[in-house]
Amino acid sequence: xxxxxxxxxxxxxxxxxxxxxxxxxxxxxxxxxxxxxxxxxxxxxxxxxxxxxxxxxxxxxxxxxxxxxxxxxxxxxxxxxxxxxxxxxxxxxxxxxxxxxxxxxxxxxxxxxxxxxxxxxxxxxxxxxxxxxxxxxxxxxxxxxxxxxxxxxxxxxxxxxxxxxxxxxxxxxxxxxxxxxxxxxxxxx
Numbered sequence: 001x002x003x004x005x006x007x008x009x010x011x012x013x014x015x016x017x018x019x020x021x022x023x024x025x026x027x028x029x030x031x032x033x034x035x036x037x038x039x040x041x042x043x044x045x046x047x048x049x050x051x052x053x054x055x056x057x058x059x060x061x062x063x064x065x066x067x068x069x070x071x072x073x074x075x076x077x078x079x080x081x082x083x084x085x086x087x088x089x090x091x092x093x094x095x096x097x098x099x100x101x102x103x104x105x106x107x108x109x110x111x112x113x114x115x116x117x118x119x120x121x122x123x124x125x126x127x128x129x130x131x132x133x134x135x136x137x138x139x140x141x142x143x144x145x146x147x148x149x150x151x152x153x154x155x156x157x158x159x160x161x162x163x164x165x166x167x168x169x170x171x172x173x174x175x176x177x178x179x180x181x182x183x184x185x186x187x188x189x
Contacts, residue, residue: 004163008152008175013135013166016151017048020133021055023149024102027131029060036100036129037065041117042088044106045069047168048135052104067092067101074116096125106164108134108150111143136175138162 008016028034040049046068057063069092072085103117114132121127133149138156152175156162160177167173 002179004176004178006174006176007154010173012152013164013173013175016135017051018055020048020135020149020151021052021059024052024131024133025056025060027148028100029056029062033060033062034100036102037067037094037096038102038104038133039067039069039092039117039121041103041105041113042068042070042072043169044164044166045104047166048106048133049104050168052102052133064102065094067094069103069117069120071113071116071120074120075112090120090124092124096121096127098126098128100129100131101127102131102133102149104133106134106166107136107138107162108132108145108147109138109140109162111141111145114145115143135164136162 028036038049038053040046049066053064053066068088068090070088070090072087075085101121103114105113108114118130121130131148132145134147135151136154137147137150137152138154140156140158154162156177160179163176163178165172165174
């Protein structure tokens with residue numbers, strides 16, 4: 001199997017984002033409008049969150065507030081990693097207390113990122129409800145965390161990572177799996 005294998009092209013990414021947005025609309029806006037905000041986790045959760053807001057606004061007229069969350073200092077591998085994490089701005093322009101929020105990330109893998117995000121959120125307030133939206137749920141979770149809204153469900157062996165690319169940050173929309181050991185030995189990028 002090649003080091004990098006595309007599993008979803010731009011059309012598939014677009015359909016997956018639409019599926020996630022439709023799930024959110026169904027829960028929060030189909031029968032009555034319930035106030036909620038969307039929180040994108042840096043890096044790839046941010047462009048996904050912005051796309052979800054755009055689709056929700058286009059389909060319903062409701063525009064959820066956007067927040068950006070950096071979890072770098074909440075990760076459980078902060079002292080074990082060789083490189084220092086890139087710190088991004090956390091921007092939460094609303095009171096989180098008693099607010100329904102939807103955490104957004106590109107991939108749900110082990111669950112460690114989401115655990116860190118939940119820890120970070122409690123430093124900013126006590127939401128009334130937290131939901132999780134991901135573009136890809138790859139299985140192999142290490143924590144008892146599941147997504148409420150999933151665009152693509154994949155069964156990916158543990159030795160492969162899932163990489164999501166967005167036009168906004170990578171120049172294209174694509175989901176791939178990568179065998180990191182094979183990629184390093186082949187010198188592939």
